[in-house]
Amino acid sequence: xxxxxxxxxxxxxxxxxxxxxxxxxxxxxxxxxxxxxxxxxxxxxxxxxxxxxxxxxxxxxxxxxxxxxxxxxxxxxxxxxxxxxxxxxxxxxxxxxxxxxxxxxxxxxxxxxxxxxxxxxx
Numbered sequence: 001x002x003x004x005x006x007x008x009x010x011x012x013x014x015x016x017x018x019x020x021x022x023x024x025x026x027x028x029x030x031x032x033x034x035x036x037x038x039x040x041x042x043x044x045x046x047x048x049x050x051x052x053x054x055x056x057x058x059x060x061x062x063x064x065x066x067x068x069x070x071x072x073x074x075x076x077x078x079x080x081x082x083x084x085x086x087x088x089x090x091x092x093x094x095x096x097x098x099x100x101x102x103x104x105x106x107x108x109x110x111x112x113x114x115x116x117x118x119x120x121x122x
Contacts, residue, residue, distance in 0.1 A: 006043040010036045010057055013064060018071040019078055022106055026071060031103040033113075034064060038086070039095035039121075055090050063089060075100050075116040083120045095121040 013036070018029040038055060045054035067082045083096045101115040 003043045003046065006040045006046075008038045008040065008055055008057055008060070010034075010060060010064070013061065015065060015068045017068045017078075019068075019073070019075060019102070020106075021073050024106060030105075032068065033101045033103055034068075034082075035099045036060065036064065036082075036086075037097040038090075038093050039097075040092045041094045042092040055092055059089075060086065075102060075114070076118070079116055079118040083118065087120070087122060093122075095119065 013034040015032050015034065016029055017032050018026050019032070020026060020030070038060070040055060042053070045051070063085050064082055067078065067085055070081070072078045072081070079098050079100050082098055082100075086093055086096055097117070097119045099115055099117040101113050103113050105112060105114045
């Protein structure tokens with residue numbers, strides 16, 4: 001058997017952070033939702049069943065949370081930092097797709113959200 005595609009996805013990561021341009025966003029903060037899809041080049045863990053051969057999604061979550069704890073004005077900057085951190089930490093990751101959504105941006109809309117989606121490859 002030949003594995004032709006291998007991805008790990010973390011969906012609906014819900015974190016509180018202080019990203020935004022407006023002073024209120026920096027002071028009060030808000031909720032964000034993140035979806036991440038990792039494209040991997042090594043699927044050895046599927047055969048070995050060994051966590052040492054895998055990209056741990058728990059570790060991915062911890063790195064995302066750490067980057068979310070660093071305030072940024074722009075969601076684009078947060079996405080860029082998260083992608084860079086993941087690519088630097090895990091050699092098996094060949095590409096990253098991330099969608100970062102500000103769940104309630106201060107624009108006065110009912111049930112409005114704003115999102116940035118970014119993709120990168122090595």
